[in-house]
Amino acid sequence: MRIVLATLNAKYIHTSLAIRLLKAYSEHEFKDILLAEYTIKDPVMNIVSDLFQKKPDVIGFSCYIWNIEETIKVIGILKQVMPEVTIVLGGPEVSYEPLYWMKREAGIDFIVNGDGEETFHHLLQELRDDRKFHFVYGAAYRKGEELIVNPPRPKSDLNTLPTPHRFAEDLPDLSKRIVYFETSRGCPFNCQFCLSSIEVGVRYYDIERVKSDLLYLINNGAKVIKFLDRTFNINRNYAMEMFQFLIDNHQGCVFQFEITADIMRPEVLDFLAENAPPGIFRFEIGVQSTNDETNELVKRRQNFKKLSRTVMKIKASGNIDQHLDLIAGLPQEDYATFRKTFNDVFVMEPEELQLGFLKMLRGTGLRAQAAKYDYTYMEHAPYEILSSHVMPFPDIIRLKRLEDVLEKYWNSHRLDHSVKYLIRHVFESPFDFFQEFGDYWEARGWQKIGHQLEDLFIRLQSFLVDRGTHSMDIITGLMKLDYFLGHKYKPRKIWWDSVLDKSDWSIYFKEIAAHPERITGNAGQAAFSERELQKLTVLEVLPFRLEPVLESVSGLRAEAAAMIEPGAATAGTGAAQDAGLNEAEAGAADAGLNAAGAAAVAEAGVADAAGLPAEGSHQAGLTAAAEAAAVAVAPAGTEGSTLLIVMYQQDDSQRAQYYTLPL
Numbered sequence: 008m009r010i011v012l013a014t015l016n017a018k019y020i021h022t023s024l025a026i027r028l029l030k031a032y033s034e035h036e037f038k039d040i041l042l043a044e045y046t047i048k049d050p051v052m053n054i055v056s057d058l059f060q061k062k063p064d065v066i067g068f069s070c071y072i073w074n075i076e077e078t079i080k081v082i083g084i085l086k087q088v089m090p091e092v093t094i095v096l097g098g099p100e101v102s103y104e105p106l107y108w109m110k111r112e113a114g115i116d117f118i119v120n121g122d123g124e125e126t127f128h129h130l131l132q133e134l135r136d137d138r139k140f141h142f143v144y145g146a147a148y149r150k151g152e153e154l155i156v157n158p159p160r161p162k163s164d165l166n167t168l169p170t171p172h173r174f175a176e177d178l179p180d181l182s183k184r185i186v187y188f189e190t191s192r193g194c195p196f197n198c199q200f201c202l203s204s205i206e207v208g209v210r211y212y213d214i215e216r217v218k219s220d221l222l223y224l225i226n227n228g229a230k231v232i233k234f235l236d237r238t239f240n241i242n243r244n245y246a247m248e249m250f251q252f253l254i255d256n257h258q259g260c261v262f263q264f265e266i267t268a269d270i271m272r273p274e275v276l277d278f279l280a281e282n283a284p285p286g287i288f289r290f291e292i293g294v295q296s297t298n299d300e301t302n303e304l305v306k307r308r309q310n311f312k313k314l315s316r317t318v319m320k321i322k323a324s325g326n327i328d329q330h331l332d333l334i335a336g337l338p339q340e341d342y343a344t345f346r347k348t349f350n351d352v353f354v355m356e357p358e359e360l361q362l363g364f365l366k367m368l369r370g371t372g373l374r375a376q377a378a379k380y381d382y383t384y385m386e387h388a389p390y391e392i393l394s395s396h397v398m399p400f401p402d403i404i405r406l407k408r409l410e411d412v413l414e415k416y417w418n419s420h421r422l423d424h425s426v427k428y429l430i431r432h433v434f435e436s437p438f439d440f441f442q443e444f445g446d447y448w449e450a451r452g453w454q455k456i457g458h459q460l461e462d463l464f465i466r467l468q469s470f471l472v473d474r475g476t477h478s479m480d481i482i483t484g485l486m487k488l489d490y491f492l493g494h495k496y497k498p499r500k501i502w503w504d505s506v507l508d509k510s511d512w513s514i515y516f517k518e519i520a521a522h523p524e525r526i527t528g529n530a531g532q533a534a535f536s537e538r539e540l541q542k543l544t545v546l547e548v549l550p551f552r553l554e555p556v557l558e559s560v561s562g563l564r565a566e567a568a569a570m571i572e573p574g575a576a577t578a579g580t581g582a583a584q585d586a587g588l589n590e591a592e593a594g595a596a597d598a599g600l601n602a603a604g605a606a607a608v609a610e611a612g613v614a615d616a617a618g619l620p621a622e623g624s625h626q627a628g629l630t631a632a633a634e635a636a637a638v639a640v641a642p643a644g645t646e647g648s649t650l651l652i653v654m655y656q657q658d659d660s661q662r663a664q665y666y667t668l669p670l
Contacts, residue, residue, distance in 0.1 A: 008037065008039065008064045008065065008131070008134070008135055009039045009041070009061070009062060009063050009064050009065075010033075010037055010039065010040045010041070010063060010064065010065045010066075010067065010131065011040075011041045011042075011043050011058060011061050011063040011065070011066045011067070012026035012029050012030055012040060012041070012042055012043070012066075012067045012069070013026070013042075013043040013044070013045070013058065013066055013067065013068050013069075014026050014043075014044055014045070014068065014069040014074065015045050015046060015047050015049070015054070015074035015077050015078055015081075016044055016045070016046050016047070016074070017046065017047060017073050017074070018046060019046055019184075020183065020184050020185055021184065021185055021187075022044070022177070022184045022185065022186060022187060023042075023044055023069055023187070024171060024187040024188070024189065024235065025069040025097070025098060025123065026042055026044075026067070026069050027042065027171035027172070027174065027177075028123070028124055028168065028171045029067065029097075029123055029124060029127050029128075030042060030171070030174070031168070031169040031170060031171040031174075032124035032125070032127075032128055032168060032169060033124075033127065033128045033131060035169075036128070036131075036132075037131055041061055041063075042174075042176070043057065043058060043061065045057075047073060047074050047077045051077065051080050051081055051084065052084070054081050055081055055084045055085055055088065058081075058085060059085075059088060059089060063092060064092065064093065065092070065093045065095060065131065065134065066085070066092055066093070066094055066095070067095040067096075067097065067119075067127065068081075068082070068094070068095070068096050068097070068098075069097060069098045070096050070097065070098035070099075070100040070101045071098055071099060071100050072100055072366065072368065072388040072389045072390065073388070073389065075100045075101070075388045076387055076388055078096075079111070079112050082094055082112055082114040082115060083112065083114055085114065086113070086114035093116050093117070093134060094114055094115055094116050094117070095116065095117040095118070095119060095127065095130065096108065096115055096117070096118045096119070097118065097119035097120075097123045097127065098123075099202050099370075100369065100388065101118050101120075102118075102119075102120040102121055102370070103120075103202075103205070103369045103370030104369045104370065105118040105120060105147035105156055106147065106154055106156065107369075109147060109149065109154050110154070116148065116149060117130060117140075117146055117147065117148045117149075118146065118147040118148075119145060119146055120145050120146070120147065120156075120159065121145055121159060121160065121162075122145070122160065122162060122163045122192075124163060124168055125145075125160060125163055126143060126144065126145035126146055126160050129142075129143045129144075129146075130143050130146055140155075140157075141155070141157065143157060144157050144158055144159065144160040145157065145158075145159055145160035162206075162210065163210075164210075165191075165192065165210050165211065165212045166212060166213050166216070170216070170220050172186075172188070172220045172223060172224055173220075173223060178227055178228075181224065181227055181228045181229050181230075182228040182229065182230050183230075184231075185231045185232075185233050186224055186229050186231065186232045186233070187232075187233050187235055188220070188221070188224075188232050188233065188234050188235065189212070189234065189235045189236060190211065190212050190214075190217050190234065190236055190239070190245075190249065191209050191210060191211045191212065191236045191237075192206070192209070192210050193206045193207070193208050193209040193210055193237070194206065194209065194237035194238060195208070195209055195238060195241055196237075196238070196267075196307070196308065197306045198295075198305055198306060198307045199304075199305045199306050199307075199371060199372035199373040199376070200295075200305055200334065200337065200365060200366075200368070200371055200372075200373045201368075201371065202368055202370055202371060203237045204306075204371070204372065205370055205371070209238075209241060209242075211242070211245065214245060214248060214249070217249070218249075218252050221252070221253070221256070222256060224260075225256060225257065225258050225260050226258075229260055230259070230260055230261065231260070231261045231262075231263070232260060232261070232262050232263070233262075233263040234262065234263065234264045234265070235265075236264070236265060237265060238265065238266065238267045239264040239265055239266050240264075240266045240267060240270065240271055240275070241267065241270070243272055243275065246275070247275060247278065250275075250278070250279065250282075250283070250288075251282075253287070253288075254282055254283060254284065254287070257284065257287050259287075260287070261286065261287060261288075261289060262287060262288055262289070263288075263289040263290075263291060264288070264289070264290055264291065265290075265291045265292075265293070266290050266291070266292060267292075267293075268290075268292045268313070268314040268317040268318055269309055269310040269311070269313040269314040269317065270313075271317045276317060276320045276321065279321065279324065279326065279327065280320070280321075280323075280324035280326065283324075283326040283327060284326070285325065285326045286326075286328070287326075288326070288327045288328075289327065289328045289329075289330065290321065290327055290328070290329045290330070291329075291330045291331075291332070292314070292318065292329060292330070292331050292332070292357075293331075293332045294309075294311075294314065294331050294332060294333055294348075294352050295307065295309075295332060295333060295334045295337065296333070296334065296337050296340055296345075296348050297311050297347065297348045297351040297352065298337075298339065298340055298344050298347075298348060300339045301337045301338055301339045301340045301344075304337075304338040304339060305337055305338060305373060306372075311351070312570075315355060315567075315570040316570050318331070318355050318357065318570075319355060319563065319567055319568070319570045322355065322356075322357075322563070322567075323563065328358040328359070329357045329358055329359070330357065330358065330359040330360075330361065331352055331355070331357040331359070331360050331361070332361045332363060333345075333348060333349065333352060333360065333361065333362050333363065334363050334364070334365050335362060335363070335364050335365065335398070335403070335406050336364055336365035336392045336395055336398050336403065337365055338373075338380050338395070338396075339397060340397070340398065341397035341398055341402070342398065342402040342405070342406075345398075345406070346436075346438045349362075349437070349438045350436045350437060350438050353430070353436075353437040353438070354564060354566050354567045354570075355567050355570070356427070356564065356567065358420075359417075359418045360413065360417060360418065361418070362406070362409065362410040362413055364391045364392060364403065364406070364407075365391070365392045365395075366384075366389050366390045366391050366392070367382065367384045367390040367391075367392065368390060369390075374390075380395050380396045381394070381395060381396040382394070382395050382396075383395075405442065405445070405446070408442070408445030408446055408448065408449050408454075409438070409441045409442045409445045410445075411445055411448065411454065412441050412444045412445045412448055413441050413445075415463060416441075416444070416463070416467070417441075421460065421463060421489060421493050422463065422464070422467065422486065422489045423489060424485040424488055424489050424557070424560060425467070425482060425485040425486045425489050426440075427560035428481065428482060428485055428556065428559070428560050429471075429482065431559065431560055431564065432478070432559070433476060433478070433482075443470075443474070444467070444470050447470045447473070447474075448466070448470075451466075453466060460490075460493060461490070461500070461501075461502040464486050464489075464490055464502050465502050467486065468483065468486065480549075480550050480551060481551055481556055481645065483503070484547075484549040484550070484551060484553065484556075484649075484651075485556065485560075487501075487503065487547055487549070487651070488553075488651060488653075488665065490502065491545055491547075491651075491653040491663060491665065492653070492662075492663050492665065494655070494663060495655070495656075495661045495662070495663070496655055496656065497542075497543065497544075497545055497655050498545070505547075506547075506548060507546060507547070507548060511546075511548075512541070512546055513537075515546055515650060516537045516540045516541055516544070516546075517537055519535075519540060519544075519652065519668075520535060520536060520537045520540055523535070525668060526652055526666040526667075526668060543654055543655050543656060543657075544652060544653065544654050544655070545652075545653045545655075546650060546651065546652055546653075547650075547651045547653075548648055548649070548650055548651070548670065549648060549649045549650075549651055550648050551645040551646070551647065551648065551649065552644060552645045552646065552647045552648070552649055552669065553649040553651065553667050554649075554667060554669075555643055555644045555645050556645060647669060647670065648669075648670045649667050649668065649669060649670060650667065650668040650669075650670050651665060651667060652665060652666045652667065652668065653665045654666070
């Protein structure tokens with residue numbers, strides 16, 4: 008009997024853990040098991056053709072909200088061209104309402120509910136032998152015209168399951184894909200919008216087995232491992248031992264975890280701040296809402312004050328990137344309260360903020376209560392809400408516009424300096440910037456057409472000019488800096504009219520080549536010839552002092568710094584000061600300079616503003632509402648001009664490095 012275990016991933020870079028778990032459990036008895044992974048973007052006929060050529064007797068599909076509709080299309084065609092093939096579905100999307108799916112698609116022969124390893128293996132045995140399907144606990148099946156759902160199977164003892172991580176055929180692509188990994192199953196919480204709330208309790212794999220599998224993956228070239236545990240840090244001792252193990256053995260691999268931030272113990276935070284290598288860990292933190300009434304209605308226990316303190320202490324360490332999640336459309340969360348939720352969270356300026364929309368997942372408590380809150384939602388996956396008792400459809404559409412520009416202008420990190428300046432000095436709040444820009448974006452029809460990198464800058468400038476934004480010289484200068492830093496190699500084109508001609512470039516290059524100490528702060532460290540500079544460097548004159556502006560957007564915002572205990576961060580300089588830089592150098596380093604560049608800024612006179620006046624600000628044109636909020640952090644001493652020097656291909660990181668010279 009030939010068995011094909013298939014899934015449609017969201018992207019090529021993702022691997023499916025589910026089908027590997029099934030193969031690992033059954034391959035000792037069923038030798039002919041093939042894995043087949045596609046993406047939801049692959050043409051349906053290509054998938055059907057590939058499966059047809061494998062000549063399977065049984066095809067098992069792993070089903071989720073992101074692939075169920077495409078999977079159903081594939082099954083419909085497969086049953087037409089291979090009517091004798093047995094189709095088995097499993098996964099969270101089909102486990103909670105198996106009868107619905109079997110009624111909807113006649114090509115589905117069986118559905119495996121819950122933990123799939125033992126149930127699927129038993130089903131294969133019955134397909135091969137006596138076909139007594141009523142003995143297969145945890146399965147749903149057809150008996151003539153009748154649909155039958157068997158009683159559930161007891162939960163698996165995870166330590167009886169064989170490892171799914173040691174297939175030889177996975178090794179060639181291990182470094183190119185995200186490896187999914189679980190150390191536990193289940194969740195201790197009861198959030199009514201989440202499928203994890205259905206399973207009570209948390210089950211763990213033996214920690215020595217987990218370490219062994221991780222070491223195998225790391226030694227064989229894995230570059231990104233994403234842990235699927237719903238709350239990785241729920242067991243403090245287990246988490247601490249795992250953190251230490253990964254720190255000791257990472258070999259450059261990156262590890263992503265879902266954590267619950269408000270239960271993170273101070274000693275764990277201190278340990279990570281002192282020991283976690285920069286860039287190795289990435290935390291995903293679900294905030295969802297800061298509205299207490301909303302959280303109570305969905306049975307979500309959350310202490311936002313503690314959560315914020317955790318996020319800010321991690322941010323101050325500078326070692327770990329954080330991805331925070333919000334959900335729009337929860338009960339009692341209207342447009343105004345969601346604006347507050349968004350701004351509450353954005354104060355912390357996480358490396359990534361994902362705005363999702365409530366999905367009425369099959370099997371969840373909130374879907375069962377949909378009528379109570381007047382929810383309307385999509386009939387088919389992903390079941391996103393269209394409206395609620397307090398969030399009408401027009402508000403949903405507006406938030407969709409905000410989400411679009413949030414992804415393009417914050418989560419992409421293409422305009423970090425520019426956006427930070429806008430949300431700190433120009434707009435009343437981060438929400439208002441993204442919403443106003445999102446409305447502008449849609450009004451011009453840009454959502455219907457694609458864009459290149461330079462289009463992002465041109466469209467932002469158009470928006471800011473059209474609304475009459477002041478301080479455009481500073482904003483445009485920061486956009487130029489961001490554009491240069493977004494390239495690995497010297498850009499062939501720029502989106503603005505250059506003000507430097509060849510003779511200007513030549514004069515500056517001669518000066519830099521003759522006096523490299525002026526830009527590096529370390530004489531002779533970057534002793535390039537004029538020809539090398541012309542090949543590797545771009546120059547731009549900015550009509551203001553750049554350093555005070557960078558300082559004003561670096562470090563922690565005042566209201567964010569207040570979330571952590573005194574002394575946890577000093578003026579937002581964090582890890583840069585721990586590295587031995589003085590305050591001016593640290594501020595520049597937080598703004599994105601390397602140590603040499605930060606030292607150069609200090610030597611160029613950032614700390615003293617090179618003799619510039621200590622007071623005064625460049626706030627002309629702030630909106631009335633924003634002026635009061637921005638006055639405390641608006642950049643001072645920006646009079647003058649700056650030569651921006653951006654150099655490419657200077658080290659193995661392939662990241663552009665920039666330096667400045669006051670003019």
